[in-house]
Amino acid sequence: MATLTPLFLFLSLLPLFSSASASSKDISILHLHSNRSPFDTITAMAANDEARLSYLSSLAVIPVASGQQITQTANYVLRAKLGSPGQQLLLALDTSSDLSWVPCAGCAGCPAATPFTPSASSSFASADCTAIAAACAPINQTYGSASFLATISKDTLSLANDSIPGFTFACVNSVSGVNSAMPKQGLLGLGRGFNGLPAQTQAQYSGVFSYCLPSFKSYYFSGSLRLGKTGQPKSIRTTPLLKNPRRPSLYYVNLTGISVGKTAVKAAPEWLAFDPASGAGTIVDSGTVITRLVRPLYEAVRDEFRRQVGAVEWSTLGGYDTCFATPTEKESPTVVFHFEGMDLVLPAENTLIHSSATPIACLAMAASPDNVNSVLNVIANLQQQNVRVLIDTVANRVGFARELCN
Structure with missing residues (x-):
């Protein structure tokens, strides 16, 4: 059986709604391999499920505040901007992770991709990490066969036309181990902990979101992420x-x-x-x-x-x-x-x-x-x-x- 490249589904943002309290937006999902059978790619992706489930088990023994919410499979990513001016990133979507993270410029061992450059953002700042980690020294994260060090930071996150100032995330400084399965440009955590996107944007989106993942049989292979109460199915x-x-x-x-x-x-x-x-x-x-x-x-x-x-x-x-x-x-x-x-x-x-x-x-x-x-x-x-x-x-x-x- 032929081996296919791992399957990645990309979300490109559609600015359907302007920024407002309890606003809503659709973020479309586009599949990059619409002309291929899903079996080989699903099988390759599902091989990572064991590691994914091991990650889920780590949540039972490592407090959420430690920032150990790291996904094990990056099947869907969304297009976002971080910083001022915004630097475009493709962030893996994960409903079981709280703390978002991105590889930062100068990261040793990070996957080959354009990293986030803190020095190019006028709104980048260190975050109050005492509520997340026991100390403000770099925190140690794990991702499959890789581990990395990151510092707790904050900056403006832009999704479509909306901006989220002071968004807390982890800035990855170094990676060790096998990093081939890591999302190249980071992860956006939609988990329900206090560092997840729903909690950080409570005033803006009222703790509500929905997503629709495309079928492998869809010609366009596109779906959507929707934030806020407005536009949700009644x-x-x-x-x-x-x-x-x-x-x-x-x-x-x-x-x-x-x-x-x-x-x-x-x-x-x-x-x-x-x-x-x-x-x-x-x-x-x-x-x-x-x-x-x-x-x-x-x-x-x-x-x-x-x-x-x-x-x-x-x-x-x-x-x-x-x-x-x-x-x-x-x-x-x-x-x-x-x-x-x-x-x-x-x-x-x-x-x-x-x-x-x-x-x-x-x-x-x-x-x-x-x-x-x-x-x-x-x-x-x-x-x-x-x-x-x-x-x-x-x-x-x-x-x-x-x-x-x-």
Whole structure:
């Protein structure tokens, strides 16, 4: 099977609304590989999910204030400007990270890209880091197989026509280890901690944002990020947003069950339970590629899926254990996630991925790893594509609505 370059989805800002209190804007997402099958690139991206889940587990033992909110997979980035005058950057979008970070000029070992130059910005300043780290010395961050030192800083962040003065972020000074998977120009944290974008822009956007990730089948492969109350779907169905003090940066929801076709999968309560003591439960995450379910729950879903597909020869491919020769997508059962107060129906494009080399389809889900994350269910970005995901950190709700993300 041919190896394709890793897949990156880029967001270019559309200045649809002017700066205002509780304003709204759409930030479009453009896919760079619209002429390629997603299987090889998704498989390569999903290989980083183990590291991603290891990062999520670190949130259980490292306080949010330490600034350890570093994503492990950069599947989507947004175009932003930092500084005065603004320096354009492509920042990875991550709903499970709080502290944003960018490589700064002079960074030793940073990936090859145009870094942010603090000396060229008239609004750049050191931030009060005492609330973030125990001391104002450079803080140590980890990213997959790499680690880096950064100083807490602040500057003006520009998104479309809006400006966010005094935005707190980490200025990366040096990187060690393997940096090939790092976002070249940094990360924008949309996590729910006090350093995340929602908290820092509470007065401007009221703690509300939504995003719609494009399908790999979309010709234009573009979607949008929307900030603020204005322009959000009015009829969207929602489920309560839960807060887990063990992992306070993450967006937890109450997953009550899963159906395959018309059959409700039998699930023990502990497979779905929200437990603040252990960090168990279900989260919505933009950085993980394929949905991970606690092992017994995944096996129950997988076995029911296989039963309904029928007597076919099952194979493994690229880490997926439920692959089969593609008859037609219509013959595959629909998977439904049942949340408290609403259901999310996954069509075939959110359930299966297809090989570019052979007519093979695979169930795009996997078991959670056998480590501290064995208790965590992750609703990942492949299952969120062509879905408007609304997060309201003030009203404590998460919404899902089908939408063509163009």
